[in-house]
Amino acid sequence: MNMILKFIGYFSFSVSYSLMAQVGVNTDNPQTMLDINGNLSLNASTLSLNDGSNAVVGGNYTFFNISGPVNNFEINTIQPLTDVDGQIITLVNTTSNSMILVDNDGAGTNSIYCSNGSDLVLIGIYSTVTLQYNKTLERWTVLRHVDGERAGQGMIYNNSGKTDISTNSNNFSDMGSDMSITFIPRSTIVYVNISISGSMAAPVNADSQGYADFMLRKTVGIINTDVTGFTTIATDIDYGVLLTPWYARLAMYPVTVTPGESTTLKIRWRRGGNNPNRLDCAPTSLPNNSHRSITIFD
Numbered sequence: 001m002n003m004i005l006k007f008i009g010y011f012s013f014s015v016s017y018s019l020m021a022q023v024g025v026n027t028d029n030p031q032t033m034l035d036i037n038g039n040l041s042l043n044a045s046t047l048s049l050n051d052g053s054n055a056v057v058g059g060n061y062t063f064f065n066i067s068g069p070v071n072n073f074e075i076n077t078i079q080p081l082t083d084v085d086g087q088i089i090t091l092v093n094t095t096s097n098s099m100i101l102v103d104n105d106g107a108g109t110n111s112i113y114c115s116n117g118s119d120l121v122l123i124g125i126y127s128t129v130t131l132q133y134n135k136t137l138e139r140w141t142v143l144r145h146v147d148g149e150r151a152g153q154g155m156i157y158n159n160s161g162k163t164d165i166s167t168n169s170n171n172f173s174d175m176g177s178d179m180s181i182t183f184i185p186r187s188t189i190v191y192v193n194i195s196i197s198g199s200m201a202a203p204v205n206a207d208s209q210g211y212a213d214f215m216l217r218k219t220v221g222i223i224n225t226d227v228t229g230f231t232t233i234a235t236d237i238d239y240g241v242l243l244t245p246w247y248a249r250l251a252m253y254p255v256t257v258t259p260g261e262s263t264t265l266k267i268r269w270r271r272g273g274n275n276p277n278r279l280d281c282a283p284t285s286l287p288n289n290s291h292r293s294i295t296i297f298d
Contacts, residue, residue, distance in 0.1 A: 047091070049073055053102075063090050072098040072184070072260055075112070076105040078131070078140055085135035088143070093127040098184055100260040101129060101142070109138040121186045121259040122147050147186075157181045160293035164282035172215050172268040175281075179294050180266035185257040186298055192216060193295040194250035194267060198281035199243040200234040210235040210276030212246050212269065218255060219264040227255055227265075231272070234279065243280070245289040252297075267294060 024030030026037040044063035047056065051071040056078040058064055073095075080087050093099040099122045103114040112131065114120040122129060122145060129145040161178040174180070200210050212234045216227045234246040257263050271279045282290045 058089060062088065065092050065094050067094050069095050069097050072100060074100045074102050076102045077108065077110040079110055080133040087133040088130065090128060090130045093122065093125065096125045098123045098260055099127050112140045114142055118188050119259045120145060123184060155298045157183050157296040162283055164284050166278055166280045167269055167271060168278040169270055170272065172270045175267045175269050179292055180264060181294060181296055182262060182264040183296065184260060184262055186259055188256065188259060189254050190257055191252045191297040192250065192255055192265060193252060196281065196292045197247040198279060198290045199245050199286065200279055201243055201277040203235050203277055208235055208275040209273050210271060211273040212248055212279050213272045214248055215268040216250065217266050217268055220261055228253060265296060
């Protein structure tokens, strides 16, 4: 009798599956193609990758914990399961390095389409990305991502100076570490705000007309690129005071960067003009007319 009941149950399930194309787990009335009344468990696997570029072969798993890299690393291609359309995988970065999904790497099959045609840079431990394979496109697309450091949001970097500094040179030099920011960009363009004020020492003679000149410099590795300059007059028209306050600003200036590539943006300065004197930026001793700050919006 038990064997007959088991056969009838199996036969009923088979007929329901083949005719209705719906499968129920722990339910006799499935409402969707797969209807699970209870919990769903998906086993995870460890994926060992290398620094730099990686062609990933994941295998028959849905969740992958990434280990191995000691520096920033890229995911260039992912091998899907054979003849499977719509495969979904989730990658979890268990390292403290940036995980970079390269957009449409080499326009090759099994590469990844990222939003806006830009590489997706995920910073920080436990950054996570979920992808789905499209057999027609022969590409993976990003369904969702979470940045371990920024939870998928943009980042604002800021630095400001507190000490007194000066320059008495006609050649550019760095303003110092407090006017420099090193970061790993996520976007292809970041926006920079600079605000600086200070004073120029008393003019050397009545023919003096001094300027405060500034330069925004980008450094990647050993390559320095002067991005843009800005200036302000720094002497009083009647030369009747011991020092002249000045103010300079660069507002929301766009700078092209490479996502995932460590980049430094800094400010350099010099005095200029006709018979200029020493430039001072002294927020400690002259807080009423001196300040300096740099802000980067990524």
